[in-house]
Amino acid sequence: MxxxxxxxxxxxxxxxxxxxxxxxxxxxxxxxxxxxxxxxxxxxxxxxxxxxxxxxxxxxxxxxxxxxxxxxxxxxxxxxxxxxxxxxxxxxxxxxxxxxxxxxxxxxxxxxxxxxxxxxxxxxxxxxxxxxxxxxxxxxxxxxxxxxxxxxxxxxxxxxxxxxxxxxxLDPATHHPVPPDPRFAADLAFLGNRLPDREARVERFFLVAAARLPERAFLLGGSGWETRGLPPNVRHVGHVGTRDHNAFNTSPRAVLNIARDSMAAVGFSPATRVFEAAGAGACLITDAWEGLDLFLKPDAEVLVARDGRDVADHVAALTPERARAIGEAARARVLDRHTxxxxxxxxxxxxxxxxxxxxxxxxxxxxxxxx
CATH class of the missing domain: 3.40.50.2000 (Glycogen Phosphorylase B;)
Known part of the structure; x- marks a missing residue:
């Protein structure tokens, strides 16, 4: 056609x-x-x-x-x-x-x-x-x-x-594991532009977690955050082009997905980022939303957080071995069912x-x- x-x-x-x-x-x-x-x-x-x-x-x-x-x-x-x-x-x-x-x-x-x-x-x-x-x-x-x-x-x-x-x-030819890049090294990274219906949730899930773990390194990518006050352990790297998304996902110990307000309220709305991160074999932490288990299995293929306290707890407890196991399980799931x-x-x-x-x-x- x-x-x-x-x-x-x-x-x-x-x-x-x-x-x-x-x-x-x-x-x-x-x-x-x-x-x-x-x-x-x-x-x-x-x-x-x-x-x-x-x-x-x-x-x-x-x-x-x-x-x-x-x-x-x-x-x-x-x-x-x-x-x-x-x-x-x-x-x-x-x-x-x-x-x-x-x-x-x-x-x-x-x-x-x-x-x-x-x-x-x-x-x-x-x-x-x-x-x-x-x-x-x-x-x-x-x-x-x-x-x-x-x-x-x-x-x-x-x-x-x-x-x-x-x-x-997932397009596995585009999003896949790559060697870590020191530019994106962190304990937790989040990538997303600053938008009115996302900012409050970024505060709740990402910035609160960073404040609770001052000894850990947090990485924020995306446009619009330049004028936002950030905790001292949050490093902002600005716009991250698609060519760097794989490295952004594979370099931190874990990456965070935060749905926009409207998507979280409706549910059943996995962002592109969920599949990009899983395709790269990243350990993904996501905010909770209805329908998530249709795409990834909580605690085995993805970690789920209700707020910044949960995010901080996940980051504090996450070992390199567990992070790697979750990322590998997520990648296997999306390659099998979500390409x-x-x-x-x-x-x-x-x-x-x-x-x-x-x-x-x-x-x-x-x-x-x-x-």
Missing amino acids: RIAFYGSSLLSAYWNGAATYYRGILSALAGHGHRITFYEPDAFDRQSHRDIDPPDYAEVVVYPATGEGLARVVAAAAAADVVVKASGVGVFDDELLDGILAAANPGALRIFWDVDAPATLAEMRADPGHVLHRALSQLDRVLTYGGGPPVIAAYEGFGARACIPVYNA YALRGVEVDRILREAAAEKAERGVLVLERSTA
Whole structure:
């Protein structure tokens, strides 16, 4: 199938947490014979912070963030068998969704792919005029990168024909064990940009733990923390490019995952970082959220914390041998059950089933119209 995918950025992970997810999913889909064009706006300084070259699994069209650029890429939807509008493009989001739904040929699949379903659903509840309220009836599928039963129920309650989570996963060719790097040596490391709905949880889980263990070394990666006061045993290294993620994960004794407020509240939303860390064989400590045991087994493949006190207790008790055992078990689990190759099989099936269903609906409509 010819897939036209409208997202934030495939080429740059700069302030773009969905990049790894897009790359894994689309690379796997290309392996099933799908021809993909990814449309991304030239915005947010991402093009000057590219971390990959244009890949061979998708044609990438970078368009100016102008009305003229919008019109050009919307018109291109007419040539696709599948049109996908992802959430969070950041430029002309509503106009893109309305435009590609109108431009797509009648037989094309129309899909909304939500990479932040809790936030989108909160917006829909607060705004009766939200673009998705009028678009859902035109969509063949809503796909999300997490959320589980609560998100499915919410979207279908709003009128979605079907909502299917397609979870984050591991690309073992990209995220894998590497030798430790002294730049990232620490007892515990956390990587994440400073965001309004994450900062309080970073304080609760990471900074509180650091304050409780002043003799231990803590490492903070990500943008936006430069102006935040940090305990003296926390070293901030700024933005960490994707090329350094493996070293960031393998060098500390343990790494910490902290879900954003909305993701933690909904559950069933493993961040990309969970699979990246597991793929590198890192010992992962995560905040507690519903659905975690679907992906990793607590105490054997991941350590779970309810607050900073728990994090500190885990760090204080963790030996190199136990850290290594947990990391190896997590890596084995995700390689067996949570790779993008497996997600590609899943999405390929979703597309083919949706296309068959749409074709059948079309026949039925034609039969009724000629009866």
